[in-house]
Amino acid sequence: MTETTARVAIHPPEMNRHASKHSAELTLSQFIRRLGHPGKEAGSLNKFLDQMFVIREAEGEERIQTESFIHECFGRAYGADVTSFMPRLLELRTRRGELTAAFGVRCAADAPLFLETYLDAPIDEVLERKLGYRPSREKIVEIGNLAAIYPGAVRWLIVALTVRLYQEGYQWVVFTGTTELKNGFHRLGLRPIPLASASIEQLSIDQRAGWGSYYDTLPTVMAGSIGYGYHEIQSHCEFPKAGEISYKEVIL
Incomplete structure (x- = not known):
């Protein structure tokens, strides 16, 4: 998989577009607190997350490690050979610095999205058919390169990216x-x-x-409203307890 075949997108509209402007380290519980009241166990969740996780931009030497992590995960899962990566990579690390999960992002306004390869029209036109109006490409962001070492990390990644993309002004x-x-x-x-x-x-x-057996999983192109997701997580989300974590590599 080369850069031309792995286009996954993001930049922050209405904010500086450079990844270095988004490198401030945040604990996941800080993300959760911004959501309001995510569940009955918010107190224990916040304590657990503060002790365990940080989410941040992967830059410098850490980006090299994150790229290697993604490459190895996809290789083990599918026999895939990921050789290039998104302009921005975000990573989930334990407080001890252990890399737990990662994903890449790119904005649809920056370049054609790789998933548009699977569509019969540009993504904004396809969304218009579903929504009745055409979103601006600057409000559409593609995510990819997702890898995690245990299933529960998937949910933390979704929560974190939903909050961040909402704050950066994206809609879809x-x-x-x-x-x-x-x-x-x-x-x-x-x-x-x-x-x-x-x-x-x-x-x-x-x-x-370079894709290995990835397509044997029957992947689907999907879209989600970031605003809707943000408010749903805020209102209804229930989170796993620390003791429920089972360490198992999963690739998305």
Whole structure:
């Protein structure tokens, strides 16, 4: 998979577009607190998260480590060979500095999205058919390169990216999701809109190299309202207890 075949998008509209402007380290509980009252166990959740996790931009030497983490995870899961990565990578680390999960982002206004390969029209036109109006490409962000070492981390990533993208002014998130990723959204009470099936036959011959068995998972192109997701998480989210974590590598 090269950069031309792995376009996953973001920049913050109405804010500085450079990733270095978003590198302030935040604990996940700070993200959760901004959501209001996420569940009955908010107090214990905040204590657990403060002790365990930080989420931040992967830059410098840490970015190299994050790229290696994503490459190794996709290699183990699918026999895939990820050789390039998104302009911005965000990572989830334990307080001891252990890399737990990561994802990449890019804005639709910056370049054609890779998932548009699977669509019969640009993403803004496809969304217009579903919504009755056409969102600006500057308000659409694609996520990808998602990898995590245990299933519960998927939910923390979804919460964190939802809050961050909401704060950066985005309205729609789009992604090509495996069953594991879709389940992560569903467990948070979120229901992304299916847009199209993703098949390796839709790629050029050159683009097909490096994916391994990824397409055997029958991935689907999906879209979600960031504002809706933000308020749903705020109102209804229930989170796992620390003791429920089972360390198991999962790739999205």
